[in-house]
Amino acid sequence: MKLPTQKGVIAAADSIAAILPPTPLLPVEIGGVKAYVKAENLQPIGAFKIRGGWWRLSNLSTDERGAGVVAVSSGNHAQGVAWAARRLGIKATIVMPRDAPEVKLANTKALGAELVLYDRAPKEQGGEDRDAVAAKLIEEQGGTLVHAFGDPWVIEGQGSAGIEAKAQLGTAPSRFVACCGGGGLAAGLALSCPDAAVHVVEPEGWDMVGQALRAGKIVEAGADAPKTICDALQPTATKAINLELLKGRAEVGVAVTDEEVRAAQRWAFANLRMVVEPGGAAALAAALAGKVPVDEGTVIMITGGNADPVAFAGTIGG
Template sequence: MTIVRQPTRAGVRDAAAKIAAILPQTPLLTVEIRGVPVCFKAESLQPIGAFKIRGAWHRLTALDAAARERGVVAFSSGNHAQGIAWAARKLGIPAVVVMPSDAPRVKLDATLAMGAEVVKYDRAAESREKIAAHLAHARGAALVPSFDDPWIIEGQGSAGIEAMTQMIEMKLPDPTNVVVPCGGGGLAAGLALALPEAEITLVEPEGWDDMRRSLEAGWIEPVGDNPPPTACDALQTKEVSQLTFDVLSRRDAKGIAVSEREIRDAQRWAAATLRLVLEPGGSAALAALLAGKVEVTPGLLVILSGGNADPDAYAAVLGSRD
């Protein structure tokens, strides 16, 4: 019988130690909202502009010498792609990333600039998982999913260990509720392991809130046919994995859906108040807070997960007040 490795809190702590050895902490910003200090973890300020660098580093450093030589294959709309490319270049590992043909140019260019090979696909008609699996098999490479992997989950959870440490150092309450953007749930599941005493509130775009519906139903519910368009390219996961669902289900995590307008409002608020550039998906948790869908209580921690915004689209958001 094959024993499938499960993500653990011990693994999250190991990942946090690995990442602390090579990367500075991302800032923890505080703003008083409705009379309560709220903490914002600025993962948008990572070297690749997103939290995905954490899982990629933890996963690739776990490969043995033979596996590193054969290389890795990943699939991503852009942020996981950049995390894999960054870690692979630093470790001298060949990397291939399957990316949608409509991925934001800023993410595609950054992935290529870090030396990864990119294979494009049509997200409406083709399966990135099948393409990546075929490439990995043909090349004898390790397949590194963007969320359905225990090392990836543990690596993403290191953001929670880091935030907890910062909150203690700043003499703030321990995290009681972590509000986090959710695509496949790797970050949310990692935070659930990292912060076992905190409530986990995951946020998805309307029409793409399959994790919310899955948790409420008690089984995995896919997005379904003809989902609405969303600016949150980083959160367009059509079906979550059993691995992330199980972690979040055991922790009784709750889900929230936010509208495209609420996401744009959050991007503008982040620029004006925090002086941060956030991509649409990276601002989803903030959108839920600003829309009044999250109760403001002491110990509230909001994850700002990514800042790789398309320049033209971002300029349009800042220039409008819809």
């Protein structure tokens, strides 16, 4: 099996730079300290996931391209894969939860992908295993699975954001604060800048990467995991490849509440004039709440802007 490498991250950054402009690295002040935010919400699909989608699909063989790809996503990875597939002329089938934000479902379909919907309730409540749904599709129609965070090329692609930030700063960041679902972005950032600290930030009750790092093994989310507004950050567990890359590299993970996330969305709107979805605001929420250290070399990842309009209006007006 291929292992992600820093060399691969650099190659991914070169490939992405050839088709996309760098996202802004914006100076901010948090607690009287200057830091930076990396505005990945301004990508063409509104999220950093375009990086991993592009790099993975770019590395498919001719035969693999002909057979198409299958991905599983609540929306942002779906759009990243669909965007890359349309540009490269590859058929994409995306397994998405029925309760994904309508804006993400509509955007993925508009990019030309075929949607297969599933119920992400717990199994004992009649829910479906999204990986099993994807596996059945591949068995029936063929294709390559493009995993949202456990794919080595996807990890390298996400890490390209770190290469970009380093070039924009003119020096390696001292630390990254990263929104974390399964750990693909965090693992990629760890590879991109080996001397930078990496802080993973997850929703309260869904800190499966943080728990895995503390336990030294994969931890599954329980059936009683709480609801969270961070729909993009709800994998039930990380993968072995992500855990291995983050062991000894990631700092102790932190979790943020829905209210802290909403406060970060409001802050970004008021101070940066930006629309940020809940999952995309988690890292900023941790910084604003004082849950992670911030210094002048800190890069806080704003990872997505695909906010549900009604929910966002309620947050901003709240």
